Amino acid sequence: xxxxxxxxxxxxxxxxxxxxxxxxxxxxxxxxxxxxxxxxxxxxxxxxxxxxxxxxxxxxxxxxxxxxxxxxxxxxxxxxxxxxxxxxxxxxxxxxxxxxxxxxxxxxxxxxxxxxxxxxxxxxxxxxxxxxxxxxxxxxxxxxxxxxxxxxxxxxxxxxxxxxxxxxxxxxxxxxxxxxxxxxxxxxxxxxxxxxxxxxxxxxxxxxxxxxxxxxxxxxxxxxxxxxxxxxxxxxxxxxxxxxxxxxxxxxxxxxxxxxxxxxxxxxxxxxxxxxxxxxxxxxxxxxxxxxxxxxxxxxxxxxxxxxxxxxxxxxxxxxxxxxxxxxxxxxxxx
Numbered sequence: 001x002x003x004x005x006x007x008x009x010x011x012x013x014x015x016x017x018x019x020x021x022x023x024x025x026x027x028x029x030x031x032x033x034x035x036x037x038x039x040x041x042x043x044x045x046x047x048x049x050x051x052x053x054x055x056x057x058x059x060x061x062x063x064x065x066x067x068x069x070x071x072x073x074x075x076x077x078x079x080x081x082x083x084x085x086x087x088x089x090x091x092x093x094x095x096x097x098x099x100x101x102x103x104x105x106x107x108x109x110x111x112x113x114x115x116x117x118x119x120x121x122x123x124x125x126x127x128x129x130x131x132x133x134x135x136x137x138x139x140x141x142x143x144x145x146x147x148x149x150x151x152x153x154x155x156x157x158x159x160x161x162x163x164x165x166x167x168x169x170x171x172x173x174x175x176x177x178x179x180x181x182x183x184x185x186x187x188x189x190x191x192x193x194x195x196x197x198x199x200x201x202x203x204x205x206x207x208x209x210x211x212x213x214x215x216x217x218x219x220x221x222x223x224x225x226x227x228x229x230x231x232x233x234x235x236x237x238x239x240x241x242x243x244x245x246x247x248x249x250x251x252x253x254x255x256x257x258x259x260x261x262x263x264x265x266x267x268x269x270x271x272x273x274x275x276x277x278x279x280x281x282x283x284x285x286x287x288x289x290x291x292x293x294x295x296x297x298x299x300x301x302x303x304x305x306x307x308x309x310x311x312x313x314x315x316x317x318x319x320x321x322x323x324x325x326x327x328x329x330x331x332x333x334x335x
Contacts, residue, residue, distance in 0.1 A: 006325040013053055013070075014046035016063070021071045024126070025118060035103040035111035036118075039078050042096045048073045048188040050326060051214070055192025055207050057319035058311075059199040068126035069140060069191035072119040076144070077184055079115035080151055082108055087159070088244075120144065127195070136194045143194070147187040154180025167252045174216065181222075182215025206310045210323065213307035217300035218330045223248045224296045225333075228288050239280035245271025250296060254287040257295075262286040300331045 018040060025037050049070035056066035084090075085098040086108055092098060100108035120141060127137045157176040161168050189211030193199045226241050227250045241248050255266060269275040269283045304327050314320055 006322060006329055009322060010045055010047065010050050010326070013050045013063075014044065017046055017049040017067065017070050017074055020067055021074060024071065024122060025114075027114075031103065032107060032110055032114060035099055035107050036078075036082075036114045038096070038099045038102060038111070039081055039093065040074075042094060044094070046074060047218070047326065047330075048077055048184055051185065051188040051211060051323070052192040052195070054319045054322045054326070055189045055211075056195040058207075058314065058317060058323065059193055059196035059203060061192075061196030061198075065130050065132065065195045065197075066192055068122045068130050068132075069195050070188075071126075072122045072144065073184060073188050073191060075115045075119040075122070076148060076151070076187075079112045079119070080155070080184075082112035082115065084155065086112075087155070116148070123191075130195070132195055140191050140194045143187060143190050147183045150179040150183035154178070154183065161247060164247075167247050167255075170249070173249045177216055177219040178212065181219040182212045185211040185215025185218065187211070206314075209310040210307045210327075213303040213310070214327050214330055217303040217307070217327075220249070220296050220300040220303070221331060221333065224250045224293060227251060227254075228284065228293060239269070239284050242266070242269050242280060242283055243271075243273065243275060250287065250292050253292045253295060254290045257290040257292060258286060262289070297331055304328065304331050 021040055022037060025033055025040070027033050052070035052073055053063050053066045056069075057063065081093065082099045085093060086100045086105060090098050091101055098108075099111055103111065123137060123140050123144065127140065128134075132140075154176050157172075158180055161172070161176065186208050189207040190204055193204050193207045223241075226248065227239070241251065251266070251270070255263060258266065263286070265279070265286045266283045269279050307327050308324060311320060311323060
């Protein structure tokens with residue numbers, strides 16, 4: 001198995017999870033459920049559900065055992081996207097109009113609430129149908145609730161950082177992404193282990209640490225791609241974070257690593273809604289030439305190394321190898 005194979009597995013698992021979710025995500029009024037499925041039908045890597053599935057298989061479970069939890073994690077992820085887009089007043093996400101721009105803010109909020117509530121229903125009801133015992137389901141619901149709290153806390157910290165005129169220190173940023181992003185990666189692996197029949201508390205701790213570190217690395221690279229990535233690949237508008245004046249870690253590092261005209265080109269467009277595409281391109285070029293890609297991917301790699309060490313002692317298996325490869329994919333990806 002290699003990175004090419006892991007992308008094929010990601011796509012196959014994504015298809016299964018998406019079909020299960022869309023079958024479950026039905027009700028009245030129809031427009032509400034259309035709004036809740038808006039991002040789900042537009043595709044995606046579905047990395048978090050993949051981590052659920054492979055964590056479950058690593059301890060004797062099957063993809064069928066993992067499916068309710070995998071779907072639940074993806075629903076919570078989409079719930080957070082819908083509400084984040086409302087708070088940021090974004091028009092587009094991955095090449096499609098945001099939910100609130102397509103259906104209105106009121107219905108978008110309700111769509112997010114449906115996704116949130118459905119996640120708990122899938123674990124409580126469909127988890128039992130998948131053969132998971134009551135004790136494990138209770139632990140899964142508790143973990144899901146705790147992770148949702150962390151995501152909300154992380155988003156609140158992010159809002160506070162955005163409103164502050166000064167840039168933040170690296171530990172503050174890492175704390176924010178640990179809650180806002182890594183909590184769902186931690187959740188994914190934990191729910192996967194709890195969905196399996198042959199796990200114990202030590203396994204939960206080890207896979208929780210694996211997921212948390214993968215999640216931190218994922219957000220580090222995601223923020224990097226938000227500034228330097230190819231929009232044709234990422235689906236994100238190049239320089240959007242600059243135009244919006246977002247104080248992301250890559251932008252902060254770039255400002256600290258440049259001076260003179262290069263630094264001025266970045267500062268000139270930061271938070272300027274009237275900036276031209278040419279000025280954005282010059283600022284992005286200044287950021288790319290500052291060496292931050294190497295630096296950020298190195299920090300991300302250190303978290304991936306910690307993640308891999310968390311599962312190193314387990315016997316060799318196809319599912320373990322899939323987790324290892326997916327972790328490496330997070331650092332090396334360009335989308």
